[in-house]
Amino acid sequence: MSNGSIDDILARISRLEQGSSGKGGGEQPSSQPEHTPEDQPRDESHEQLQDQAGFQTIQPEPAPGADGADSFSDESAVEQIDEPILTPETFREDSEDAQEEASEELPQETEAVESSDDPQQDFSERDMQAPVFKIGKQGFEEMNLARPIPSSGSQGLIPLESEEAESHPEPQDVSEPDQPVNGMTDITPVDSEPSSEPDKEGDGVVSVGTGYASANGLSDLFVPDEKALGHVNKTFGEVLAERGAASKDQIVAAEGVLAQTPGKSLGEILIEQGVDEGVVQACLAEHQGLSFERIDLDAGFEGGFDGKLLQRLGVQYCADHKLLPLRTEGSRVVIAATRPDAAFELDEVKQRLGCSTPKMVLTTTHDIKAALEIAGAGDQDKHNQEVDLNDILEDVDEMDVEVEKATDQTVDLEQQAGESPVIRYVNYIIQSAVREGASDIHIEPGEKKLKVRLRVDGVLFESMNPPVSMAAAITSRIKIMANLDISERRIPQDGRIRCTVQGRKLDLRVSTLPAAVGEKIVMRILDTKSINVKLEDLGFEDSTLEIWRNQVKQAHGIVLVTGPTGSGKTTTLYSSLRQLDKNKLNISTCEDPIEYHLDGITQTQTHEKIGMTFSKVLRALLRQDPDVIMVGEIRDHETAHIAIQAALTGHLVLSTLHTNDAPSSLTRLVNIGLEPFLVGAAVNAVLAQRLVRKLCTSCKELRDPPPEQAEFLELSGIIGQQIYQPVGCDKCRQIGYSGRVGIYELLTVDDQMRDIIARNPNVAEFRQMCLERGMTSLRQDGMAKVAEGITTVAEVLRVTAEH
Missing domain, CATH: 1.10.40 (Ribonucleotide Reductase Protein R1; domain 1)
Incomplete structure (x- = not known):
């Protein structure tokens, strides 16, 4: 509808109002002749406008006359008012109806607002109810505003019929935008002054209400309640x-x-x-409410994710749980996961990495799988395996690990020259384990992959994944090095490898075990350097160390070291033997197997298959005029009985037991068949021990203890003071711990204690008696090391849970 047509209609309304005012005001009618409806001329253009706009004919309200009667009692007067009378309200409604018909091609229609007495209120309500669109990947979704949109001018609405709107291009169909916008995009609010320049292609212009909005500003237009989003x-x-x-x-x-x-x-x-x-x-x-990140796969280990943390956490563990360590932010490790419920696994991640509570972000499964493939965890074809193998082994030389030939068999390693990559890869595994300070190497075959795990400071973690096609070759190579039968895959085998790794002499104790897929191999690394430590370097308190030295210098009796496997019992016994005068004493050992070779000491290994048991070797040693005898372990009644007899006949016997604490070792001897009075008479001392990880001296920090640890600290007399906590740095591989130290519980047996043992008390009563007599428990010794900043409360509680 043009502006000219509107002006014509308004002029007619004004003339009609003037005419009705003259009739209804009691004034004399005009002198002009009256015309009946049949005689009155019709304006064709006016009727056409009425039909287009759908204007309603409104009869005027009768005005009271002077006599109280209706002023429009004369029929001629009523007939005179045949033209429709338009009010601003009805004009606005009809104009809106016309606008709806003219904008049928728009993607969204807007509902007309019911008219009210206040036009400004009508526009405000219409503005509030105008639909808005959120831009997304699949298109736009209509949504009502949660609160009014502030606007300027005439409510920011541009009538589509105006000449200004005609200069604006027709809105695009937003149901299928040419350029999808990812997520919520900024949308420019409708301006009170329309732009004369057409929008650029791809700008995503949409119709909002009766005006236009650019796809660059919908977020500014959409002002919902905070709770709505x-x-x-x-x-x-x-x-x-x-x-x-x-x-x-x-x-x-x-x-x-x-x-x-x-x-x-x-x-x-x-x-x-x-x-x-x-x-x-x-x-x-x-x-x-989490963060989302994509992993930079092109950067790989150089910024995409942390290869060292991945190695510590375990490649297979990350693959199974769809996790990936990305980086370290301060004292926290950022872990990428694919599921929000992976937060429940952060405690295990924290324990594996030995760090504070990690921070979790979400990423895609594709990114994690691709990153793990870069790290060698994914399935690789043969070509990729050869490339990766060459990359790994290019810096490893065959002579980096020199294998000493056994005295009873010569192995021609030149026959393996054709398998040079296998030789280098086995050398690489051993070198990596020594470099990491590992105590054990686990080689575990599977259907789709071959895992190599290392035990460092008592904790196993996945180190590498050799190509699965090399599993049989690696197993055969290690068997050859250990002088085992490479053709026998049905029964377990034990062997030993003596080698030199980068100038360090090592003994590797090899054990094979048939599995569902191939053979599992475990190699215990026996570093002669580890037994060259002195007793004072093992973590003894000064008073405990003095008592222990006196006990191992006694002329006769039994001295026991107890604890679980891997708690350092052998190291303690070997260090104790080294302080004895080997020139004046005849020292012999009975072991299975011989873990370390000691100069000046006769060491004998047992062989159960040929009947050379501990008891048989011990009997033979008693005929060798010994002064000191070390028995690897008291396992049965016969061995225990011979050890008791040796101690009572003037020999010092050192041995080990597998018990939880020192007092229970004496009751254990009674339980395997020895008389209580013999146990009390022969045993001089029992030392229980555990190994805890030491805090890294380069990164440990003083902090307030967590509330759950405060109770244990108070019981140990550590009240209201800060304690050292792990942080993580390059020297400790971001773990916060480096090395291990022992915590000890020493029980000495005097005459009064012998009387108590002879009465065969139960374990709980006997332990309570020992504590009352001044014995320091494992946990008390550990808490003392916490106060000194050597270890943490978490480590002490981990190894003393039964206490």
Whole structure:
């Protein structure tokens, strides 16, 4: 409708109002002749405008005359008012109806607002109810505003019929935008002054109300209540729809599949149906209040993710749980996961890495799988295996690990020259273990991969994944080095490898075990350097060390060291033997196996298969005029009985037991068949021990203890003071711990204690008596080391849980 037509209509309204005013005001009628409706001329253009706009004919309200009667009692007067009378309200309604008809090609229609007496209020209500659109990957989703939109001018609305609007290009169809926008994009609010320049292609112009809005500013236009966008009050499906990650039909269909597919999530089903995983995971992170990150696979270990942390956490562990350590931020490790419920696994990650509580971010499964493939965890074809193998072994020389030939058999290593990559790879495994300070190497074959795990400071972690095709070759190579039968794969075998690694002499104790797939191999690294330590370097308190030295210098009796496997019992016994005068004493040992070779000491290994048991070797040693005898372990009644007899006949016997504490060792001897009075008479002392990890001296920090540890500190007399906590640095491989130290519980047996043992008390009563007599428990000794900043409360509680 043009401005000229509007002016013509307004002029007619003004003339009609003047005419009705003359009739209804009691004035004399005009002298002009009256015309009946049949005689009155019709304006064709006026009727046409009425038909187009749908104007209503409104009869005027009768005005009271002077006599109280209606002024329009004369029929001629009524007939005179045949033209429709238009008010501003009806004109606005009719104009809006015309606008709706003229804008049928727009993607969204706006509902007309009911008229009211206040035109300004009508425009405000219309502005509030105008639909807005969120831009997403699949299109736009209509949503009502939660509160009014502030605007300037005439409410920011541009009538489509105006000449100004005609200069503006026709709005684009936003149901399928040419350039999809990822997530919520900024949308420019409707301006009170329309732009005369057409929008550029791809600008995503949409119609909002009766005006225009650019796709660059919808977020400015959309001003909802804060709770309306809070992820707490929205379902994951609603977030997906709002962000355009998937259409409503896709979400409804996926929810139907979800109801029939237990164990899967809505996001997984949508990804399987072709929805982009990155967009789904970003919406999931928003819904759960987490951060979302994509892993820089091109950067790899140089910034994409942390290879050292991955090695510590374990490649297979990360693959199984879909986790990946990205970096370290301060004292916290950032862990990427694919599921929000992976937060429940952060405690295990914390224990594996020995760090503070990690920070979790969400990423895609594709990124984690690709990163693990870079690290060697994924399935690789033969070509890739050869490339990776060459990269690993290019800096490893065959002579880095020199194998000493056994005295009873010569191994021609030149026959293995054709298998040079295998030789270098085995050398690489051993070198890596020595460099990491590992005590054990585990080589575990599987159907799809071969795992190599190292035990460092008492904790196992996955180190590398050799190509699975090399499993048999690696096993055969280690068997050859250990002088084992490479053709025998049905029964376990034990062997020994003596080698020199980068100038260090090592003994590797090899054990093979047939498994479902191949043979598992465990190699215990026996470093002669570890037994060259002095007793004062093992972590004894000064008073405890003095008592222990006196005990191992006694002329006769039994001295026991007790603790679980791997608690350092052998190191303590060997260090104790080294302080004895080997020139004046005849020292012999009975071991299975001989872990370290000691100069000046006769060491004999048992062989159960040929009947050379501990008891048999011990009897033979008693005929060798010994002064000191060390028995690897008292396992049965016969060995215990011979040891008691040797101690009572003037020999000092050192041995080990597997018990939880010192007092229970004496009751254990009684339980295997010895008389209580013999146990009390023969045993001089029992030392129980554990190994705890030491704090890294380069990065440990003083902090307030956590509330859950305060109780244990108070019981140990550590009240209101800060304690050292692990942090992590390059020297300790971001763990916070480096090396291990012993905590000890020493029980000495005097005459009064012998009387108590002879009465055969139960374990609990006997332990309480020992504590009352001044014995320092394992936990008390550990807490003392916590106060000194040597270890942590967590480590002490870990190894003394039974106390």
